[in-house]
């Protein structure tokens with residue numbers, strides 16, 4: 043009887059320890075998520091308040107941070123009765139614009155935009171960006187290239203000195219499906235590093251972009267001092283490459299939401 047009692051006690055304490063460490067971990071995970079979401083929200087809000095005015099055409103980026111920007115934009119359009127046309131950079135952005143009852147435009151009717159607001163996966167000290175973590179880089183770059191300003195909104199984890207310091211998933215590159223192997227080989231031979239085909243989640247096979255293409259993620263060598271403008275140019279010239287997630291010399295201003303509830307802004311020198 044005593045032996046059985048001890049066994050029960052041990053099992054009980056093991057289970058107790060297991061569940062309490064599980065709850066501690068998931069509590070700290072949700073605290074981090076809350077802090078990141080709050081940082082995204084304040085950055086998005088400031089950017090929309092400072093860059094959107096009546097009668098403007100705004101590019102709407104993709105990702106999780108842009109959701110906060112669209113929410114704020116919808117609030118302002120409603121309360122201030124603003125006339126704003128929104129040009130999406132992805133299917134997700136299009137849905138956000140429609141769900142928030144904003145006015146949907148496109149590049150055929152509005153080829154010149156006042157401003158594009160978008161997120162980023164990483165922003166280095168020169169405001170060179172890695173974008174495309176969500177697979178929407180090509181339309182994001184096209185829309186940004188048509189705007190007078192590209193305003194980036196991000197939480198504090200996206201800020202880095204050099205690309206690759208924070209974002210470890212590599213540089214996304216959109217490719218025509220038949221070309222994914224030769225493009226991967228050429229990038230590896232030219233610059234080194236590792237190139238992987240991005241796979242879909244909840245669907246067998248590769249991820250297919252809004253444009254019907256594939257995404258390669260290039261984990262570039264971090265021990266070399268890569269010159270991003272020339273890297274971008276070289277990769278873009280490889281037949282089969284549609285666009286890279288490297289945004290060089292395009293950023294007008296970055297809004298970083300910080301953990302203390304403030305927003306740090308950075309502009310090109």
Ligand SMILES: O=C(CO)[C@H](O)[C@H](O)COP(=O)(O)O
Nearest residue numbers: 105106107161174175176178
């Ligand atoms: O480039 C993007 C999508 O292709 C996003 O802007 C980037 O991935 C940032 O996303 P999030 O706001 O979720 O951090």
